[in-house]
Every structure is written in structure tokens, then in C-alpha cells.
Amino acid sequence: MLYDDAEKWSREEIEKAQIERLRRSLQKAAASRFYGALFREHGVNPDAVRGLDDIRRLPFTTKKDLRQAYPDGLLAMPHADMVRMHVSSGTTGAPTVIYHTKNDLDWWASLMARCMHMVGIRPTDVFQNMSGYGLFTGGLGIHYGAERLGCLTIPAGAGNTKRQIKLITDFNVTAVHIIPSYALHLANVLRDMGVDPASLPIRFALVGAEPYTEEARRRLEEMFDMKVYNSYGLSEMNGPGVAFECAEQRGMHLWEDAYIAEIVAPETGEPLPDGETGELVMTTLGREGMPVIRYRTRDLTRFLPGPCPCGRAHRRIDRIAGRCDDMIIIKGVNIYPMQVEAILMAMPEVGQNYLIELDRVGVMDQITIKVEVKEEFFVEDMRALTGLQKRITSRLRDEILVTPRVELVEAKSLPQGEGKAKRVIDKRGTDS
Numbered sequence: 001m002l003y004d005d006a007e008k009w010s011r012e013e014i015e016k017a018q019i020e021r022l023r024r025s026l027q028k029a030a031a032s033r034f035y036g037a038l039f040r041e042h043g044v045n046p047d048a049v050r051g052l053d054d055i056r057r058l059p060f061t062t063k064k065d066l067r068q069a070y071p072d073g074l075l076a077m078p079h080a081d082m083v084r085m086h087v088s089s090g091t092t093g094a095p096t097v098i099y100h101t102k103n104d105l106d107w108w109a110s111l112m113a114r115c116m117h118m119v120g121i122r123p124t125d126v127f128q129n130m131s132g133y134g135l136f137t138g139g140l141g142i143h144y145g146a147e148r149l150g151c152l153t154i155p156a157g158a159g160n161t162k163r164q165i166k167l168i169t170d171f172n173v174t175a176v177h178i179i180p181s182y183a184l185h186l187a188n189v190l191r192d193m194g195v196d197p198a199s200l201p202i203r204f205a206l207v208g209a210e211p212y213t214e215e216a217r218r219r220l221e222e223m224f225d226m227k228v229y230n231s232y233g234l235s236e237m238n239g240p241g242v243a244f245e246c247a248e249q250r251g252m253h254l255w256e257d258a259y260i261a262e263i264v265a266p267e268t269g270e271p272l273p274d275g276e277t278g279e280l281v282m283t284t285l286g287r288e289g290m291p292v293i294r295y296r297t298r299d300l301t302r303f304l305p306g307p308c309p310c311g312r313a314h315r316r317i318d319r320i321a322g323r324c325d326d327m328i329i330i331k332g333v334n335i336y337p338m339q340v341e342a343i344l345m346a347m348p349e350v351g352q353n354y355l356i357e358l359d360r361v362g363v364m365d366q367i368t369i370k371v372e373v374k375e376e377f378f379v380e381d382m383r384a385l386t387g388l389q390k391r392i393t394s395r396l397r398d399e400i401l402v403t404p405r406v407e408l409v410e411a412k413s414l415p416q417g418e419g420k421a422k423r424v425i426d427k428r429g430t431d432s
């Protein structure tokens, strides 16, 4: 059973709609100050778009462009037609603002409802949204999707873990939205309270907003006895509802009736063949207030080859491997935090949190990985702990090709925020 007709579309139907919608998006975008000038500079004529390949001739839009156009250089319709704005959660530099009209919000809610319906959530489910509200799109974006689907929707927001748990049990919550680092933390708090996470009524969890590994997903599914579905989105493309896993849990269907996605080489911007990992570039097809064309997301992924057994023809993207800008270069070797997480989360002794610290000792770079150890394994027996530390070090060395210093720390001792986790602290270059 499908929520939306567009889920049934064949490749031909998808691509036909994409060409028409791209033309319309470009026409709309041209009305904004930013794209008006950009299109004139690059000789872009929206009416000349004939095929999907024409998209490659269009200029990219970058985060820097959005910052420079702050606050409203990308508005394609009068300010008075806008009914909501969100601000991207980036912690560095100037913010970027995304505006939405009533129609934009309507479409966003239906995309989000489609995602939730796809995995089996129904109006009879009680849905708790455990992510921050406010400017972060994981709040209202998910919220309106759940209401659109018809679920009783609890806007719990982030944090206040004890209250979250009370809501879940008092209202028999069967579906939640939660970011991965907070979900792992929640399991710790439950255990401290003497509650087995698996005893909660939750059956579905939408988990996203930050990178996490297949190993972390499995851990969450086992601890809570629930299904975890990967949810991808970014404020510039609305927020959640861009790509989402189906019941197969093998990659995320990217809704191609709403977006055109490309994968390019991060260094050159040249398109990569299907199956190769590169930077995801996205174009909005349905947004009227603020269309965004060929946006460089900086997220690294690939299109998964072949059709999905669920029958949907919308192509799937792989789990996000990281961002172009989270690559750590140490002793000339490139490392992504998710490589570290995959090793750690697969080890039963390792707790729910870790932190990567980069230092410079003399002229040498040093990588230290602080690893929480589960209480039951954090024993007095030095030999056992030293053995564990050695095993972690050697597995990490095999994966990342440099030898890290591994520090074992007690469960729940590493900093745990309510928002997206900060996995890497780079102290190099900060010495005076």
C-alpha cells in the first residue's frame, strides 16, 4: 500500500516530471536577486532546458552563496507570501536562512508523511518527536509529517530524558524520531533507572540528522527491540523528508519527484559514474518560495546500483559516509569518524559514546580516541582492561592505518549534548 502516487512512478515517469519541474524551478529561481544575476552571468535560459543532462550546464550553489545572499537574496516570491523560515544548524560562520510558502510547507509535510508511511507507521501509531524544535528542521519538519499522516503527535523536543521516558510509557508511544547519539544515551539513562529499553512500546524509530553507522543502527535495534530507519535531509532542501529507508533497510530512497540528485567529485565538481562515492548535489523541484539549484551538500554518499526489492523506482543513496569537511588528515592518511564508529560499535564491551581528539606533539600529529566502556566491563582487573585496549587499538589501526592512542573511560563520562554530537576535537594549531 502506497501513500502517494509518485511512489509508483516508473523511471520514465520520474524523469519526465523532473524535466518539466526543473524548467519551472529555474523560471521561478530566476525571479530571485541571487539566481537572476547568476543566470545572466552564466547565460542560463530556463526555457532552453530539454533534457536532464542540461542540468550539468547550470552553475552550482554553495553554502557560501547562501551566506552571502543572507537574509533574503534567494527569495523568488514576495516576502509577504512566506509563512515560515528555518536556519541551518551549522555551528560555524554566518547562518543561512530558508523560507517557505504555505504550498512549500504543504509539500514538505506530505513528503515526510510518505516516508513514515513507507515503513509501516499508520494513524493508529502514537508518535513522539524527540528532536529539538525551533530553528532546527527536525522539529517542525517531522512534526507536521506525523500529523499529516494522522498520528497522535507528541512534540516532546530534545532533552529532559526522564520526561521523555514518562511520555513514552504513559501514552504508549509506538514511533519516535530521535538523533542517533541521543538514542544511545537514552539507553544508558533507562538502564540507570532499572528499565530495560526493550520493554518500551516503541516499534519504529526514525533516526538521522547526523552520521551514524550500520553497527550503531544494529545496536539500537537490539537494545530497544525496534526497527530503526535512516532518515536524511538538510535544511537547504527543506530538512527531513529528502531520502528515507523503506522496509528493506537497504539504502534510502531519494524522492526524485521532489529533487534532482547528482553525485560529483568533491574536488572537480565533475559527475561520477553510478555506484561511486562523491558529494551529493541537490536541486529542489517543488519549492516555490526559495528554489535552490545544484546545491553542494558536502555530504558524501553514492547511488546504490540496481532496483530495490520494494519496487519503488526512486533511486537509493547509501548511508552518508561523512561530510567532505569532516575528513581528518593525520600523518597524511585520510580518516572519517564513521570508520572509527563502525569498529567501536561492533565491539560488545564498548559503551554508547566516543570522542576523537587530534593533537600535535612536537611536529607529530597524534590521534587519541576516548572510548566509553560498558559498566559491566569496566572492572578493576587491569589485565582485562589492558587486553581490551590493545584489541581496540589493533582493530582501529587495521581500519584507519595509523595507530591511535586509545583511552578507555567510564560509561557516561564523555560530554553528551542534546543536539548533534561533536565527534572530533582538533587541538592542532591552537597552541601558541
Ligand code: AMP
Residues within 6 Å of the ligand: 088, 089, 090, 136, 137, 207, 208, 209, 210, 211, 212, 230, 231, 232, 233, 234, 235, 236, 239, 297, 299, 319, 320, 323
Ligand atoms: P541541518 O543543517 O541541520 O539541516 O543539517 C543537515 C546535515 O545533517 C546534512 O547535510 C548531513 O550532513 C547531516 N545529516 C542529516 N541526516 C543525516 C543522516 N541520516 N545521516 C548522516 N548525516 C545526516
Ligand code: ZN
Residues within 6 Å of the ligand: 246, 247, 248, 253, 308, 309, 310, 311, 312
Ligand atoms: Zn525500497
